[in-house]
Amino acid sequence: KAGVTQTPRYLIKTRGQQVTLSCSPISGHRSVSWYQQTPGQGLQFLFEYFSETQRNKGNFPGRFSGRQFSNSRSEMNVSTLELGDSALYLCASSLAAGTDTQYFGPGTRLTVL
Amino acid sequence: AQSVAQPEDQVNVAEGNPLTVKCTYSVSGNPYLFWYVQYPNRGLQFLLKYITGDNLVKGSYGFEAEFNKSQTSFHLKKPSALVSDSALYFCAVRDINYGQNFVFGPGTRLSVLP
Numbered sequence: 001k002a003g004v005t006q007t008p009r010y011l012i013k014t015r016g017q018q019v020t021l022s023c024s025p026i027s028g029h030r031s032v033s034w035y036q037q038t039p040g041q042g043l044q045f046l047f048e049y050f051s052e053t054q055r056n057k058g059n060f061p062g063r064f065s066g067r068q069f070s071n072s073r074s075e076m077n078v079s080t081l082e083l084g085d086s087a088l089y090l091c092a093s094s095l096a097a098g099t100d101t102q103y104f105g106p107g108t109r110l111t112v113l
Numbered sequence: 114a115q116s117v118a119q120p121e122d123q124v125n126v127a128e129g130n131p132l133t134v135k136c137t138y139s140v141s142g143n144p145y146l147f148w149y150v151q152y153p154n155r156g157l158q159f160l161l162k163y164i165t166g167d168n169l170v171k172g173s174y175g176f177e178a179e180f181n182k183s184q185t186s187f188h189l190k191k192p193s194a195l196v197s198d199s200a201l202y203f204c205a206v207r208d209i210n211y212g213q214n215f216v217f218g219p220g221t222r223l224s225v226l227p
Binding site: 004033035042043045048056058090092101102103104105106107 | 149154155156162203213214217218220
């Protein structure tokens, strides 16, 4: 069974631009979560989706948004990019929301210049 | 609120020796506990989890962890370390009361020296 895939793997943007990251979960998984990983802040939870509904949201500004489609694929969008948004963005999928094990994709490395 | 602490930023151990990576947690209810490993330029890989039952949990690659409710700890262990175990290890907790997201510890970098 294929794992979680994320596209693109690397992205370079400039301040003020917006970006969309994509995540395809493991087949059959209906829950997708997004995390931001930086050397200073570690792994921080962004949001969790289950059956196209946002179930949880982390403490990030409104510039960070996401959505999930009927096929469980998910996208996250960051508008008006700031230098501090440079990070590894990780997507994780699980069978259901709640306590199921999350399986992570390889991440998208976003660099904001 | 839930939180996870990994008191050691770095753990060094000689190949063949036992290793321990420490994790303590704080939740208001009953915890679901996880260990993940991250290799350079990779996402996180699941190692093991504790949901309920036996306090000693066995996972992938020979790793195991012991849940200790009184000490609120979930330390990761391996009897004999390999150089290939060198990586960044994360402990994570999720409160059993659904609605709480996963919270990850800051990570512990394990270096296994040949």
